[in-house]
Amino acid sequence: TQLLEQSPQFLSIQEGENLTVYCNSSSVFSSLQWYRQEPGEGPVLLVTVVTGGEVKKLKRLTFQFGDARKDSSLHITAAQPGDTGLYLCAGEANDMRFGAGTRLTVKP
Amino acid sequence: EAQVTQNPRYLITVTGKKLTVTCSQNMNHEYMSWYRQDPGLGLRQIYYSMNVEVTDKGDVPEGYKVSRKEKRNFPLILESPSPNQTSLYFCASSGYRGQGYGYTFGSGTRLTVV
Numbered sequence: 445t446q447l448l449e450q451s452p453q454f455l456s457i458q459e460g461e462n463l464t465v466y467c468n469s470s471s472v473f474s475s476l477q478w479y480r481q482e483p484g485e486g487p488v489l490l491v492t493v494v495t496g497g498e499v500k501k502l503k504r505l506t507f508q509f510g511d512a513r514k515d516s517s518l519h520i521t522a523a524q525p526g527d528t529g530l531y532l533c534a535g536e537a538n539d540m541r542f543g544a545g546t547r548l549t550v551k552p
Numbered sequence: 553e554a555q556v557t558q559n560p561r562y563l564i565t566v567t568g569k570k571l572t573v574t575c576s577q578n579m580n581h582e583y584m585s586w587y588r589q590d591p592g593l594g595l596r597q598i599y600y601s602m603n604v605e606v607t608d609k610g611d612v613p614e615g616y617k618v619s620r621k622e623k624r625n626f627p628l629i630l631e632s633p634s635p636n637q638t639s640l641y642f643c644a645s646s647g648y649r650g651q652g653y654g655y656t657f658g659s660g661t662r663l664t665v666v
Binding site for chain 1: 585610642
């Protein structure tokens, strides 16, 4: 059973479009992390959010932690082909739980 | 360069032939963990270790063994591999488990058991 539900599962867009992916749970987390994984490689940490309502920006990526610390979103502005990859969220409570990921394809 | 190194990257083996996947980190991290990644199921934890000589089961430990005799190394052992253990395996480490610090992952080991 996935404690973290990510949506959409797949997303294919054109370069320059904006997009938002979601990470939802019924559990409360002490922190939530987002990773990006490229084919043939391990996940790489993008950001950690720890405070309910927290917003962090990483260039064109905006991450938000829900007020109740149960959910999070990742918004990408003006997506580029280099953003293509599998985006994973992970929630930390007693242990670390990963979602199944959103596979993003950005076409030139 | 700070990293987690896994070997081998690719492995094809036969049912029942014991194998070991090695994992080593050079960051002096206390926490290490093994995950398997399968389509649609995400990353599932196999075993983890909070420190030397301390290991514990994750969500899917059946058929696997680990050891933590040194801080830097955390090998994954499959005593008698079966086809349902065909998967992509990742080792990860973290300096401060439970305090919002992220994981550093290895590049993965793609295992096929025939």
